[in-house]
Amino acid sequence: xxxxxxxxxxxxxxxxxxxxxxxxxDFSRSRLQALIEDGSILVNGCIVKSNYKLRAHDVITADLKxxxxxxxxxxxxxxxxxxxDEDVIVINKPxxxxxxxxxxxxxxxxxxxxxxxxxxxxxxxxxxxxxIVHRIxxxxxxxxxxxxxxxxxxxxxxxLADKTMNRTYLALVHGVLEHDYGTIDAPIGRxxxxxxxMTVTAKNSKNAITHFKVIERFQEHTLVECQLETGRTHQIxxxxxxxxxxxxxxxxxxxxxxxxxxMLHACALTFVHPKxxxxxxFEAPLPEAFEKVLEELRAREDL
Numbered sequence: 509x510x511x512x513x514x515x516x517x518x519x520x521x522x523x524x525x526x527x528x529x530x531x532x533x534d535f536s537r538s539r540l541q542a543l544i545e546d547g548s549i550l551v552n553g554c555i556v557k558s559n560y561k562l563r564a565h566d567v568i569t570a571d572l573k574x575x576x577x578x579x580x581x582x583x584x585x586x587x588x589x590x591x592x593d594e595d596v597i598v599i600n601k602p603x604x605x606x607x608x609x610x611x612x613x614x615x616x617x618x619x620x621x622x623x624x625x626x627x628x629x630x631x632x633x634x635x636x637x638x639x640i641v642h643r644i645x646x647x648x649x650x651x652x653x654x655x656x657x658x659x660x661x662x663x664x665x666x667x668l669a670d671k672t673m674n675r676t677y678l679a680l681v682h683g684v685l686e687h688d689y690g691t692i693d694a695p696i697g698r699x700x701x702x703x704x705x706m707t708v709t710a711k712n713s714k715n716a717i718t719h720f721k722v723i724e725r726f727q728e729h730t731l732v733e734c735q736l737e738t739g740r741t742h743q744i745x746x747x748x749x750x751x752x753x754x755x756x757x758x759x760x761x762x763x764x765x766x767x768x769x770x771m772l773h774a775c776a777l778t779f780v781h782p783k784x785x786x787x788x789x790f791e792a793p794l795p796e797a798f799e800k801v802l803e804e805l806r807a808r809e810d811l
Contacts, residue, residue, distance in 0.1 A: 516566040524551065525558045528570065542636050543570070546610045547703070554712075555703055579635045580609050582624035583616065589625075590651065590790050595660040595782050597626060597639075598653050600792040603769055606646045608637040622654055629654065630661035641665055642675070642739060647759075647769025649795050650677070651777040663782035668739065674778040677734045677744055678723070678794065680771035680801065681753040682763060685722050685730045692718045692747040696740040705760055706742045708750045716740040718747045726805045729756065733775075745770060756801070773798055 514531060525540045528549065532540075541558035543549050549570040551560060562568075588600040601607075601618060608619040622629060622639055629639030632655075639654035641664040655661035667673040697713030699705040717737035724731040730753065734744050742761070748754055749761040756762065758770035778789040794802075 513570075514568045516562045516564060516568065522562050523558070524549070524556060524560045524562055524568065527562055528568070538634055542634060545636075550703075553703070554700075555698060580617070580619045580623055580638065581615075582627075583620035584624050585616065585621035587621050587625055590792065591788070595656055596653055596664070597622070597656065598651060598777065598790050601644060601649060601652050601774075603647050603649050603795065603797070607643045607652070608640055610636070618652070618654075626654075626656055629656055630658045632658055632661045632665075642668060642673075644774050645742065645745075645770070645772070648677075648772045648774060649792075649798070650774025651675075651790055651792050652774065653777060653779065655782075660782040664779060667779050671737055672780070674776070675736045675739075675774060676776035677736070678773045678775045678798075679732050679734055679744055679748065680756045680798070681730050681732060681748050682756060683728065683730065683753045684725050685720075685732065685753060688722045690720050690751075692716075692720070692751060694747060694750055696743060696746055706740065706746050708746060714738070714740060716743050716747065718744055724802075726809060729805060731802065744772060771798055771801065 525537055525544060528540050529535065529537055544556065544558040547555045549568065551566050551568055588602070589597065590600050591598040599618065606613045606617045609615070609617050619638060619640065631638055633640055639656065639661070641653060641655055641661060644650060644652055653664060655664055664673065694708040694716060695710060695713035696706050696716040697709045697711060699707040715738060719735045719737065721733045722730055723733050736743060745755055745758055745761045754762045755770040755772055762770070773794055774792070775794070776789065776791045778787065780786070781788050
């Protein structure tokens with residue numbers, strides 16, 4: 509393991525991956541880009557993209573793990589496959605599974621499982637995220653689509669960008685929402701005090717829009733259906749906290765740091781098939797643990 513620090517002076521305007529490649533020629537550009545995306549390379553203490561343009565007086569800190577190969581390896585991990593053909597595969601992801609390898613999670617990810625099952629995946633996102641078009645959090649359950657080739661990947665990515673891929677979630681939140689429907693339009697950026705958290709902020713943020721509909725009300729909780737118009741990191745979790753209705757069991761944004769992870773499930777996914785152009789909709793039932801919590805809440809209502 510090697511730690512490096514650089515202070516930028518005359519390199520203003522240069523991409524960070526190009527700058528570091530000059531300093532450390534033993535590291536390929538693709539590997540440096542993966543390290544940047546992992547958060548192993550920071551600028552002024554903050555995570556940036558690999559295409560970040562450096563400014564004068566920026567301070568770069570890097571934890572370069574030369575002894576750890578940055579590639580995903582196939583692993584024989586069972587998958588709950590909802591649909592599969594030669595272009596796409598749709599998985600019902602369980603709680604606790606990380607989507608792709610990153611710092612601290614090199615193995616046992618969805619990508620490792622997909623590489624074993626599919627053999628071939630699109631290469632647009634590099635060796636650590638082959639086939640991955642969109643993501644859901646480690647402890648969020650439910651539907652995620654992956655691309656088996658670059659053509660399918662470009663099609664699905666364009667649908668995401670054009671907001672024509674519909675992603676629907678069920679979330680159990682604290683408190684009783686007054687309105688049956690609503691839209692949360694609040695920009696999200698990284699929390700300056702904790703880089704592992706996101707927050708609603710006007711600084712270094714991106715627009716974020718979440719639509720919600722109340723499905724069921726309880727004495728102290730509400731089951732809501734959420735539709736993402738944008739796809740920011742932790743978007744539903746951050747937005748529900750922002751309106752003072754955080755997700756139940758959310759360890760980062762909830763009232764308590766309960767074990768088990770947030771009550772959030774990607775229940776439906778709709779997109780146009782990259783080859784046939786058929787509109788495809790997939791649904792995944794609530795996991796047993798989520799359903800059990802709802803049953804307990806319903807039982808309390810009858811007391």
